[in-house]
Amino acid sequence: MGIEITFLGHSGVLIQAGAHTLAIDPFLTGNPAARHTPKDIKCTHIALTHGHADHLGDTVEIARANGATVIAAFELSSYLESQGVGKLEPGNPGGRIATDFGWVAFTQAFHSSSYEGVYMGQPCGVVANIGGVTLHHLGDTALFSDLKLIGELYKPTVSFIPVGDRFTMGPEHGARAAEMIKPKFAVPVHYGTWPLLAQDISAFAPAGVKVRKMTAGETWSIE
Ligand code: NI
Ligand code: MN
Numbered sequence: 576m577g578i579e580i581t582f583l584g585h586s587g588v589l590i591q592a593g594a595h596t597l598a599i600d601p602f603l604t605g606n607p608a609a610r611h612t613p614k615d616i617k618c619t620h621i622a623l624t625h626g627h628a629d630h631l632g633d634t635v636e637i638a639r640a641n642g643a644t645v646i647a648a649f650e651l652s653s654y655l656e657s658q659g660v661g662k663l664e665p666g667n668p669g670g671r672i673a674t675d676f677g678w679v680a681f682t683q684a685f686h687s688s689s690y691e692g693v694y695m696g697q698p699c700g701v702v703a704n705i706g707g708v709t710l711h712h713l714g715d716t717a718l719f720s721d722l723k724l725i726g727e728l729y730k731p732t733v734s735f736i737p738v739g740d741r742f743t744m745g746p747e748h749g750a751r752a753a754e755m756i757k758p759k760f761a762v763p764v765h766y767g768t769w770p771l772l773a774q775d776i777s778a779f780a781p782a783g784v785k786v787r788k789m790t791a792g793e794t795w796s797i798e
Pocket of ligand 2: 630
């Protein structure tokens, strides 16, 4: 079927396939890189990697406006229920969730997850099978060697890899992650958004993996 990926800036992506559109980590308000406002986002599903404000972002507003189903870690899902989000699919690392477009699976991430000081469950990576394409968003994470196993299990076409350093991997560790996962394309994310994440990512040059940089607002079609 094929998909269209739109980069929302920072760590957010929108994936459209036929009648379904999945947003991952739609952080727009307060995101200096964003070219979209929450009202611009039309989606059927939202998947979240963790509860930090630069990932949870505008999820509540977008989910309510679209009647979208939100797929998130158990505790984060409970929080969203308390905020009036009606359609929720709670999960945790290791689990796969069937959806209208295919499936979503949560993987491990080495990070933290809270919102306004409240624990939001395990931070995760998100693997999504949509339009017949498998995409892998690592969330915020340090480098860990089980990324190799995750690559073997899911064989993603595209991996979105955080490379901004300080809170996640930097470009060198991000390159090592891509070499372990072995996606066809690696998209660097979570860098340059603020001065703390200013980063020369020229060292993000994984062997055997194509690097596909995306600018905020750009759309990329994959068959
Ligand atoms: Ni985070
Ligand atoms: Mn983050």
